[in-house]
Amino acid sequence: xxxxxxxxxYVAATLTxxxxxxQAILTIKTKNTDALSLSMYxxxxxxxxxxxxxxxxxxxxxxxxxxxxxxxxxxxxLSFKIYNTLKKKPR
Amino acid sequence: xxxxxxxxxYVAATLTxxxxxxQAILTIKTKNTDALSLSMYxxxxxxxxxxxxxxxxxxxxxxxxxxxxxxxxxxxxLSFKIYNTLKKKPR
Numbered sequence: 001x002x003x004x005x006x007x008x009x010y011v012a013a014t015l016t017x018x019x020x021x022x023q024a025i026l027t028i029k030t031k032n033t034d035a036l037s038l039s040m041y042x043x044x045x046x047x048x049x050x051x052x053x054x055x056x057x058x059x060x061x062x063x064x065x066x067x068x069x070x071x072x073x074x075x076x077x078l079s080f081k082i083y084n085t086l087k088k089k090p091r
Numbered sequence: 092x093x094x095x096x097x098x099x100x101y102v103a104a105t106l107t108x109x110x111x112x113x114q115a116i117l118t119i120k121t122k123n124t125d126a127l128s129l130s131m132y133x134x135x136x137x138x139x140x141x142x143x144x145x146x147x148x149x150x151x152x153x154x155x156x157x158x159x160x161x162x163x164x165x166x167x168x169l170s171f172k173i174y175n176t177l178k179k180k181p182r
Binding site: 009014017035037039 | 109145
């Protein structure tokens with residue numbers, strides 16, 4: 001089997017997409033988001049949404065699929081972070 | 092100005108690349124990595140390395156540039172996580 005750029009790209013996409021699953025599991029389990037950056041997850045989630053729109057625009061199903069999953073996971077992590085940040089704010 | 096798929100793609104890439112900067116700054120500043128998933132950052136960093144190899148293979152400078160920056164930032168965060176994990180392990 002020859003290693004084509006497409007295969008390298010698919011391995012890359014699979015790894016970066018799947019990587020958010022253990023983070024989401026850890027966050028759901030511990031509910032601890034102290035070390036997570038709110039700016040990171042806001043910017044990242046917005047970026048993934050743009051990737052999804054990009055995939056839909058050019059009708060690339062690999063980009064649509066990978067970013068739909070990542071969007072779901074990062075939105076989940078971001079929601080926990082926002083909830084904890086609001087809870088900690090003095091009233 | 093018309094919004095082309097390329098522009099959407101560039102916005103997406105800029106957002107997801109830049110998002111790791113505030114996380115890296117937060118981690119360097121606080122040195123707290125408790126809420127960060129080791130599996131996430133290992134898998135993600137490896138994935139970004141594959142994206143970089145992919146970019147180099149197809150000679151796409153946007154992919155090379157974006158992933159070189161992300162690789163630098165995620166390696167930095169991962170290093171802190173590994174250091175803290177090893178430090179915490181009972182001897």
